[in-house]
Amino acid sequence: MQRYYAGNVPDNVSGINRSSKRYIANNNEKDSEITQHLLALAARWKRFGYRRLHIMLKRENININHKRTYRLYKSAGLILKKRSKKKKYEKRGMPERNFTKANSRWSMDFVSDRTRYGANIRILTLIDEATRECLALEADSSLSGRRVCAVLNNVAIFRGMPKEILTDNGSELTSNYMNAWAYDHKVAHIFTVPGKPTQNGYIESFNGKLRDECLNQHWFKNLTEAKKTIEDWRQSYNKI
Known part of the structure; x- marks a missing residue:
């Protein structure tokens, strides 16, 4: 009797030529179901990548590995196109950031x-740099320095006052109301250098998400609808 050992097995031991062998993947009904969930979520959250959709799946008690989510996400053609920058920007300096505790610094824009x-909508965005939580999205036709201070006070009722607040040099943020508010509450008010928005990178990044995932996805009929939609998005953002 002829014997074969490892490394000495002939190609036709199974009666099939090696060149004709192919791996045929089994259809996975579970993958199909998960893909349908992904498509439904992506239809609602059009600018969410696979990482954020993976979290949404977990909320629906679909506990799978993030690599599997990415594979199904990619095979479903859901990968977002990256928007290429037309201009390269040099790296600029920014205020020191080494915060680990909430309320160390708030950023506002x-x-x-x-x-x-055609009616104007102006939105005050406020985040905590340590936790990245959105503390407020105040929308109205216009927002004065006094209104900004009122928003900060409302947030502080539940959060406490921050040690610092970082803003640009807009007129509402350099107003006498803001100056008095920072002084009265012993909050250090730090301003970015004019013309260098990257010095407030956290709020700029957040503003991009707000526009991409909320404002660009809706065509508001009026200010009332805008306020509700924007606040709903804020609450959803903080849960992810």
């Missing part, structure tokens, strides 16, 4: 939009 009928 403004974002603008319009309703479908």
Whole structure:
């Protein structure tokens, strides 16, 4: 009887030529179900990448490895196209950041939009740099320095006062109201250098997500609808 050892097995031991062998993957009904969930989530959250969709799947009690999520995400053609920058920006300096505790520093800025009928919408964005939580999204047709201080006070009722607050040099943020608010509450108010928004990189990054995932996905009929939609997005953002 002829014997074969490891490394000495002939190609036709199974009666099939080696060149004709192919691996045929079994259809996985579970993968199909998960893909349908991904498609439904991606239809609602159009600018979410696979990492954030993976978290959304977990909320629906679909506990799979993130690598599997990415494989299904990619095979479903859901990969987002990266928007290439037309201009390269040199790296600039920014205020020191080594915060690990909440309320070490808040960052604040403004974002603008319009309703479908052309009415202005101005949004005050406020985040905690340590936790990256969005503390407030105050939307209105206009926002004065006094209104900004009122928003900060409302947030502080539940959060406490920050040690520092970082903003640009907008008129509302350099107003007498803001100056008095920072002095009265012993909050250090730090301003970025004019023309260098990257010095407030955390809020700039957040503003990009707000515009990409919320403002660009809706065409608001009026200010009331805008306020509700923006606040719903804020609450969802903080849960992810």
